[in-house]
Amino acid sequence: MFALLRDLRHLRRSLALPPPDRGRSLAVRHVDAGSCNGCEHELTLTASPFCDLARFGLGIVASPRHADVLLVSGAVTRRMREPLLTAYAAMPEPRRVAALGDCALGREVLGMPDDLAGPVEDLLPVDLRIPGCPPPPDAIAEALLGLVDGRQGPTLIR
């Protein structure tokens, strides 16, 4: 396997091909901090062939240790407060936080019962806000791709 990779690298050099572009990738760790699952349904669609974010270098990862972005959906319940902070603490620098949906943005879609710890912004520094109830898959895709490219799309509000 390593010999094959080495031969490919030599072949690329001998043909004077440009090096492979590895700069456009983003590993996303999703945490449902207390949503109704509506946002998760839309997020699932962004990973489907409908948007196929993998072709742009975007992937959902299972561990926060491998993640560039913590994507949080739902208003944070008191029970999810510590797991959310633990996931954030486990992420390597530079790490970013994205709030997915109106609940995560603190727009009180589900009201503010006592067992809610509050919007994501009360607990973590939010870099990307994706509004909507739920946000459509193309809006989620556009916002995340904007984060990859370092540009501010219409759904990116600082």
Ligand code: SF4
């Ligand atoms: S923003 Fe809407 S769809 Fe998303 S978790 Fe809240 S109520 Fe559900």
